[in-house]
Amino acid sequence: MTAQTANARSERDSPAGPGSYLLIESKGNWAGPTAGAFLRDAVVLAEAGHRVRVFLVEDGVFSAVGNEVAEIERLAELGAEILVDDFSAAQRALGATTLSPHASLVGMDVIAAALSEDDCRGVWH
């Protein structure tokens, strides 16, 4: 069991119960040796029973192209929401037809609403 998994399980088993996370990925999946680690963190949180929403913005939208990013597929299996910034996708000529069927194009208003929820923990990467 990894430290991340241990921490997530510890949190899940805490009296506070499952949390709600909005994880915002702005880096592309080629961004460096740690690329993908943030999405793997999202997977760990979802596996631990937390509500997870992943918002892909800027170069992060490339993780939602096609269905070849394993973390996106796993997150979808776990019921996590995959949100893709409509502006960033349009800037990169990505239409809904090129994106994973698990992804939803959304505007920044959806993210503003999510961040205003009392129990939502937002993290930007």
Next chain:
Amino acid sequence: MAGTMERRMWDLLLILTTAPHSSDVVTSALRLSQAVLDRGGSVRVWACGYATMMTQDTFGDTKLPNTRDPEGYYPSPSAVVQRMITDGEGRFGWISCTACTEERGSTHHIPQVRHRSPLRLATTVTSAKQTLYLGGA
């Protein structure tokens, strides 16, 4: 009897450390800020590092003329921030980190910008319901 001072809580704090034009992050920060303002919420931006350059008064109100669109209006970064502060009517604030400002010589800010020492960053974080750190030095 001395009264107690109630600290204002902001809905969102964005700690912006990346340099303008280094990526899309400043655009994202401003878009997210505007979306929160459109919902009636409040946003404060803490500009660190080269992000402190955005609010220099030496930019003037517009960017250099676009030769392909000479009649077009292209506001400068400081004009965009200034307009958001004005339109926000107290719900949008911009803080410039004094250490980063002085280190870069970016000391001539538009008057609406507040100046804070990095020693007050923790206090600023505790005055927000939600904080996002938009990194990149």
